[in-house]
Amino acid sequence: MTGTELMRIQVLDRLYNYQPEQSGAMAGFAYIVGGVDLDHDEQSLWVDVLHNLADKGLIMVGDSLNFDGYSALIKGRGRAEVEARRVSRANPGARRRAARDAVLAGSHHQR
Numbered sequence: 308m309t310g311t312e313l314m315r316i317q318v319l320d321r322l323y324n325y326q327p328e329q330s331g332a333m334a335g336f337a338y339i340v341g342g343v344d345l346d347h348d349e350q351s352l353w354v355d356v357l358h359n360l361a362d363k364g365l366i367m368v369g370d371s372l373n374f375d376g377y378s379a380l381i382k383g384r385g386r387a388e389v390e391a392r393r394v395s396r397a398n399p400g401a402r403r404r405a406a407r408d409a410v411l412a413g414s415h416h417q418r
Contacts (some may be wrong), residue, residue: 308409314356316392317341322366322381323389333369333378350374360385 318339325334340353357379361368365385369378381389395401 311352311356314353315360318353318356318360318379319365319381319385319389322379323386325381331380333367333380336371336375336377339377339379345374 321339321341322334325338327334336353339357345353354374354377357366357368357377360366361379363384365382365388367380367382369376369380371377395405
């Protein structure tokens with residue numbers, strides 16, 4: 308799994324768990340990335356991930372001129388993806404198959 312794919316999963320999980328004080332409020336950029344300080348390149352990468360998820364209809368993005376002003380809200384398709392991933396993670400047989408497939412794929416790439 309690539310770093311970008313991990314970021315994508317992290318964004319969806321954080322937005323899924325986001326509980327705003329006001330219904331429908333969007334999560335801010337600091338919440339989405341976990342409140343860490345990022346350099347310009349890292350911020351750009353996160354924004355690209357947000358736009359990619361929005362293009363796929365999984366989230367809604369509130370754009371801004373600066374990184375701190377970005378915000379996002381998960382949509383129904385995004386919630387469905389998170390829930391499906393959580394169901395598959397709860398299945399021990401599926402987890403074993405995924406681990407086996409990842410090991411085989413990794414050993415194949417090392418050759």
